[in-house]
Amino acid sequence: MKLSIRGVTFSYGSREVLKDVSFEVQEGEVFSILGVNGSGKSTLLKCISKVLTPKKGTILINNFDIKEMDSSQLPRYVGYVPQKSNGTYMTVFDTLLLGRKPYIKWEASERDIEIVYKVLKLLGLEEYMWRYTKELSGGELQKVVIGRALVQEPEVLLLDEPTNNLDIKNQLEVMEVIRSISKSEGITSVLVMHDLNLALRYSDKFALLKDGKIYAVGGREIITPENIRSVYGIHVYIEHVKGYPVIVPVI
Amino acid sequence: MREMREKYRKYVFKKIFLGITLILSLFLLSLLALAMGDYSLSVNDVITTLLGGGNRYQQLVIWNIRLPRILAAVIAGASLSMAGAVMQCVLRNPLASPFTMGVSHGAMFGACLAIVVFGLETGGPYLITFSAFLGALVCIIAVLTLAKIKNLTPEAMVLSGVALSSLFTAGTMLIQYFSDELELAAMVYWTFGDLGRASWNDIFIMFLILLISSIYFLWKRWDYNALEAGEEVAKSLGVDIEGTRLLSMLLSSLLTAVNVAFLGIIGFIGLISPHIVRILVGGDYRFLIPLSSLFGSVLLLSADILSRILIAPVVLPVGILTSFLGTPMFLYLLLRMYSGR
Numbered sequence A: 001m002k003l004s005i006r007g008v009t010f011s012y013g014s015r016e017v018l019k020d021v022s023f024e025v026q027e028g029e030v031f032s033i034l035g036v037n038g039s040g041k042s043t044l045l046k047c048i049s050k051v052l053t054p055k056k057g058t059i060l061i062n063n064f065d066i067k068e069m070d071s072s073q074l075p076r077y078v079g080y081v082p083q084k085s086n087g088t089y090m091t092v093f094d095t096l097l098l099g100r101k102p103y104i105k106w107e108a109s110e111r112d113i114e115i116v117y118k119v120l121k122l123l124g125l126e127e128y129m130w131r132y133t134k135e136l137s138g139g140e141l142q143k144v145v146i147g148r149a150l151v152q153e154p155e156v157l158l159l160d161e162p163t164n165n166l167d168i169k170n171q172l173e174v175m176e177v178i179r180s181i182s183k184s185e186g187i188t189s190v191l192v193m194h195d196l197n198l199a200l201r202y203s204d205k206f207a208l209l210k211d212g213k214i215y216a217v218g219g220r221e222i223i224t225p226e227n228i229r230s231v232y233g234i235h236v237y238i239e240h241v242k243g244y245p246v247i248v249p250v251i
Numbered sequence B: 001m002r003e004m005r006e007k008y009r010k011y012v013f014k015k016i017f018l019g020i021t022l023i024l025s026l027f028l029l030s031l032l033a034l035a036m037g038d039y040s041l042s043v044n045d046v047i048t049t050l051l052g053g054g055n056r057y058q059q060l061v062i063w064n065i066r067l068p069r070i071l072a073a074v075i076a077g078a079s080l081s082m083a084g085a086v087m088q089c090v091l092r093n094p095l096a097s098p099f100t101m102g103v104s105h106g107a108m109f110g111a112c113l114a115i116v117v118f119g120l121e122t123g124g125p126y127l128i129t130f131s132a133f134l135g136a137l138v139c140i141i142a143v144l145t146l147a148k149i150k151n152l153t154p155e156a157m158v159l160s161g162v163a164l165s166s167l168f169t170a171g172t173m174l175i176q177y178f179s180d181e182l183e184l185a186a187m188v189y190w191t192f193g194d195l196g197r198a199s200w201n202d203i204f205i206m207f208l209i210l211l212i213s214s215i216y217f218l219w220k221r222w223d224y225n226a227l228e229a230g231e232e233v234a235k236s237l238g239v240d241i242e243g244t245r246l247l248s249m250l251l252s253s254l255l256t257a258v259n260v261a262f263l264g265i266i267g268f269i270g271l272i273s274p275h276i277v278r279i280l281v282g283g284d285y286r287f288l289i290p291l292s293s294l295f296g297s298v299l300l301l302s303a304d305i306l307s308r309i310l311i312a313p314v315v316l317p318v319g320i321l322t323s324f325l326g327t328p329m330f331l332y333l334l335l336r337m338y339s340g341r
Helices: A041-048 A092-098 A110-122 A138-150 A168-185 A196-202 A225-232 B002-035 B043-050 B056-090 B103-149 B154-177 B181-191 B200-219 B221-228 B231-236 B241-263 B269-281 B285-309 B318-338
Strands: A003-012 A015-025 A030-034 A056-061 A078-081 A156-160 A188-192 A205-210 A213-218 A235-241 A244-250
Touching: A003 A041, A015 A041, A015 A056, A015 A205, A015 A213, A030 A041, A030 A168, A030 A196, A041 A078, A041 A156, A041 A188, A078 A138, A078 B231, A092 A110, A092 A138, A092 B221, A110 A138, A110 B002, A138 A156, A138 A168, A156 A168, A168 A188, A168 A196, A196 A244, A205 A225, A213 A225, A225 A235, B002 B043, B002 B056, B002 B269, B002 B285, B043 B056, B056 B200, B056 B221, B056 B241, B056 B269, B056 B285, B103 B154, B103 B181, B103 B241, B154 B181, B200 B221, B200 B241, B200 B285, B221 B231, B221 B241, B221 B285, B231 B241, B269 B285, B269 B318, B285 B318
Parallel strands: A030 A188, A030 A205, A078 A156, A156 A188
Antiparallel strands: A003 A015, A003 A056, A205 A213, A235 A244
């Protein structure tokens, strides 16, 4: 078991956001967390990356409790890409190099530079390498921040709405990259997704979150019109177009 | 891969090159500042005197007047800029600086209070300096305590700095209203940032604090880079945000407090140098911290030279000049950040 979430409960003050959430994700799987706004999806990712600390429950990576890991250890296992990223006066290269922080003692080694370059090439970012991230388009910036998480050489990659604000071509490109590296490098990817069709097309497994609780976990079989109605409160048809399942809302 | 390493080396060299240029400029400006003035000296005289030669007057001018002034400019420029760069990072606000956080105003209030309470005769320069330092410290502690107790966001910290500046300014004006002419003159004089005020002892203390702070700031440079990418990313990369922010604020405020206490208020250097360097070589704190400091030194030393020649033989307080220089830059930043993009 790569990632195991057991009975995680979290609250902001007295408002309970996650209630006894449990599920497991295998190595190399692309796992999408789905649910309406405010259902606790992002909070769950933040708990796994230790940005937030759950009130109750355990999170295990390789059967190792993340509570026991120190601050430089966890980032070697978990790469986190937040929902919103802003461009800065840091170059693309420096932004990626930052992902090596958990490994760097005083200065970046030749190996650090090599890994950064490998990821730059993998994501097709070489030509932007020396540009400030504030000069990039939304799609380019999104690839850069995913790149930063990848140079951490993580075993678990957490992405909060990775296709947010991207045009359709970039959406497909980003999802394609996530899926292919998950399969080729054996990285476990956990995504918070709003676009059900993209999630359906690129994920192996799903968790439906409703009011901070797990409504259903499983493969494509759990993405049914009934479950979607119950979680999102809308009626949908699920059709197949050229072999791809497509969710069509009915108003 | 070798090609990549080569590219990276070139990329880093560009930043180092700026550093070398700044050091050279600093050296040349220092020579110029040592040579020029009422008692004009040739570069040869300057070098001979620095090496222990020269006549009594030359030694007096160089060692007692010009050299301390230059060192004060270099150290204060570096300190204020470094403090500014770090504050802008940990408070996540490009307008944060020693001047805008109220530290300088706290010091001003402290100095004025000492002038009135202890009087000019008994007070003496050290008591006024110490009181200015306490004023600055009170301001920092107030902001940090508010931040800690009420869990303030960095934005709110900057705003509370602005509020405290205003409070201390009001306090200063109240004191001034009730003081006599001599005291008032002393207060106004103190408010002008003046590099000629520092003694060798003061310079040594300023240097010591700069040294200690730079070691901490440079040690934390990767953490600052992570913070630049956003708090959540920094946390996920293992940065202890609260601890780093608290200690960084404390040290950068201490740097400011010491400088203001010894030299008076020198505004805007801490705000503009990091921004100019950021535009020149980017926001990588590995380079931004040392380069901003060097840039700040060059800027303050240039401003001081200018203040000495602008309406010579009158020497303008350098604080006036830096404010003239800084205000347009401050407005430019504001417009760039907040104009309806």
